[in-house]
Amino acid sequence: MAFLSYLIGGLGLGSVYAIIALGYSMVYGIAKMLNFAHGDIIMVGAFVAYFAISSFGLPVFVAVILSVVVCTILGVVIEKLAYKPLREASSLSVLITAIGVSYFLQNAAMLLWGTDTKIFPTVLSGSLTIGELSIPYLTLITILSCVVIMIVLTLFINRTKTGRAMRACSEDKGAASLMGINVNQIISITFAIGSGLAAIAAVLLCATYPSVYPTLGSMPGIKAFTAAVLGGIGSIPGAFLGGLFLGVIENLARAYISTQLSDAIVFMVLIVVLLIKPTGLLGKKVNVKV
Numbered sequence: 001m002a003f004l005s006y007l008i009g010g011l012g013l014g015s016v017y018a019i020i021a022l023g024y025s026m027v028y029g030i031a032k033m034l035n036f037a038h039g040d041i042i043m044v045g046a047f048v049a050y051f052a053i054s055s056f057g058l059p060v061f062v063a064v065i066l067s068v069v070v071c072t073i074l075g076v077v078i079e080k081l082a083y084k085p086l087r088e089a090s091s092l093s094v095l096i097t098a099i100g101v102s103y104f105l106q107n108a109a110m111l112l113w114g115t116d117t118k119i120f121p122t123v124l125s126g127s128l129t130i131g132e133l134s135i136p137y138l139t140l141i142t143i144l145s146c147v148v149i150m151i152v153l154t155l156f157i158n159r160t161k162t163g164r165a166m167r168a169c170s171e172d173k174g175a176a177s178l179m180g181i182n183v184n185q186i187i188s189i190t191f192a193i194g195s196g197l198a199a200i201a202a203v204l205l206c207a208t209y210p211s212v213y214p215t216l217g218s219m220p221g222i223k224a225f226t227a228a229v230l231g232g233i234g235s236i237p238g239a240f241l242g243g244l245f246l247g248v249i250e251n252l253a254r255a256y257i258s259t260q261l262s263d264a265i266v267f268m269v270l271i272v273v274l275l276i277k278p279t280g281l282l283g284k285k286v287n288v289k290v
Contacts, residue, residue: 001132006255007248012139012208014247015146019201020224021231021239022153023194029170029234030190033091036098037078038198039221040105045071045199046120046206046216047113053121060123060203067199075195076188083191084184109214120210123203142204149197150240157236162189170234219263223250226270232280241281 020042027035045067052063082101086094127136157163168176169186177183205220206212223246231242249269254262273281 006251008135010248010251012142013251014244015142016201016205017224017227017246018146018240018243019197021228021243023197024225024228025234025239026190026194030166031187033094037101039217040102041071041195041198042202042217045202046212049203050120050212064203068196071195071199072192075191079188079191106214118212120206120212123207138207230270232282235282238282
């Protein structure tokens with residue numbers, strides 16, 4: 001019964017990683033860039049939700065919406081100011097810029113909100129008891145939220161005009177532009193969606209681990225990127241599967257092996273998987289003509 005409890009807890013943690021990883025995969029799949037500032041957008045979303053609930057007394061649902069709005073706007077602004085001018089630049093230039101944006105957001109948070117750790121208010125307590133198994137309601141909501149987001153995002157990409165334009169840009173931005181698709185607008189929409197998802201993940205993460213501080217998003221961001229690579233970077237189902245897989249491994253390693261070594265075990269599993277299947281679990285091999 002303890003194993004089942006750890007497994008469900010791992011799925012809850014993995015659901016948070018999956019939601020964050022969806023943002024990484026969408027941006028990479030369309031813009032072909034790694035937005036390493038994505039983790040710090042999580043931090044901004046956490047602070048917005050924290051102040052909305054603790055300082056202004058807003059309901060959790062309203063705080064989540066406010067956090068999503070702020071992070072969505074922030075993601076679009078970052079894309080317009082930092083990444084759009086580098087559209088034709090080398091990958092190294094974009095990578096360095098992303099790291100710079102990450103440090104800028106962290107230091108701005110330190111100046112605005114201080115360096116001390118703030119305790120995120122309790123948003124949901126209680127658990128569902130089935131025999132000897134007790135499942136926190138928060139874990140169930142986190143898993144359900146991830147599944148709903150995955151379904152809605154898949155329907156959006158496959159059934160809407162904007163979603164089809166995203167897939168076209170992912171295949172060939174030049175050809176998509178010739179077909180009348182506004183590539184810059186599509187990339188901005190992608191950043192907006194990814195940043196909005198980061199805000200939702202931030203609230204779910206802080207509700208489970210109630211600490212808010214300026215470097216909050218660093219480790220979850222790295223692990224979510226690991227999940228995206230594990231599932232196949234650029235693949236939305238891969239990000240979902242990779243996030244769940246990573247969360248389960250981390251939680252089981254923490255429970256049965258070592259709390260200190262759980263992160264190392266997660267990255268070791270990533271290395272093993274990539275040695276066996278370099279494209280990730282659901283990634284596709286791309287043949288490049290020269």
